[in-house]
Amino acid sequence: MAKARIKLPESTKVGDVIEIKTLISHVMETGQRKDADGKPIPRSIINSFQVTFAGQQVFAAELHPGISANPYLSFFMKVPGPGELEFTWVDDAGVRVVEKMKLNVV
């Protein structure tokens, strides 16, 4: 998996509801397709995504082959205070991508 991109607001206040946008490159192979020789191409998708803030769950998703390649996810968080967000993507091969980002709370 390649690098993920995450977009947070530049600055926030306690109590704000902010939108968090994430994008990660991944083929999200459905397992339904066949190669040129007619052999099925094995499924290979990101199946789970989790976001925590200061160790507490914010948002989680289970993804299935119906999610497009290079999964984009946008969701919301009510800012409880300053802290760090941790984003974790896991694919079928068990590969994990973990990104951490500090939230700028003024």
Added chain:
Amino acid sequence: MLSSKPDRRKFALGAAASVAMVGLAPALLAQDAGEGWEQTVKKLLGDAKPIEGKVLLDLPEIAENGNTVPFTVSVDSPMSESDNVRTIYIIATANPQPGVATFHFSPLSGKAMVASRMRLARTQDVLAIAELGDGRFLMSKRNVKVTIGGCGG
């Protein structure tokens, strides 16, 4: 390729640590082979009768490219301790595997809204089912006309 077992264990640990995740099966939308979307919906709802509408599923009326169809799903909820959305399920009724995604919210969510992109194999109805904190369900259906199917079948 590793089996999904370690991930599932990790997920269960995360779930135990979070109020919002307690009691949720991690792979509710993962279908058995040949399972139709009706069975998937039945498994989710049990005997509960969903309230129609109230969960807003925003999809294009016509999707030119079924490989990437943008969608937004939301419920107008205060996301408070007593009134909140726990989970939203997205189901594409005519895809080879109807389960698209399951989204879990938490007390930190602030707003029950998610946007992503889905594959649609052909013209079909897409369902959004929201499970509320009090155990009730909301359901909406949107028809999408697909010009070029996704899933590369």
